[in-house]
Amino acid sequence: MSLDKNTAVSVDPQLQHFIEVETQKQRFQFLVHGLTDTCWELCVDKPSSRLDNRTENCLNNCVERFIDTTNFIVNRLEKTQQFAAVSSDLSFE
């Protein structure tokens, strides 16, 4: 799909808002796909008739610790001067 050259000057606010919201939603979905993949590998042994408490706990902890790790890495990288220059738009949200 190609956008008309002069669309840049007159962006439809309703469409712009729509795209922003959908992009945000999709970023969330994308992360959930990835996290489910990672945490499934770590927490689920043999699929049974329901997720037991231990598995549910493990999945919750897995999500929390993954985000902790992301934050930790971002924070630590921010402290190194060279990285700060290129990482201005890096945050996990």
Add this chain to the structure above:
Amino acid sequence: MESTLSSGQLSGVQKDELMEQVKQQIAVANAQELLTKMTEKCFKKCINKPGTSLDSSEQKCVAMCMDRYMDAWNLVSKAYSNRLQRERHRV
């Protein structure tokens, strides 16, 4: 129907149609991603030695695995969204 995307020229109805189409395409992409992951995970869990057919115990395992994968997906989604909310309050 016009095919160019010059903003301001679209009628309200055209905009609604466009947004509806985009939403549908996103939904299809998400379903495909889920299908791909689910197949990969459940194949790995349930088919240890591929035989000449998908036997009934393998089918049962795959069916159960699919349901559990959905449970896990929903749980992860909720946990992640709760965490996001907490992070926002913290700032």
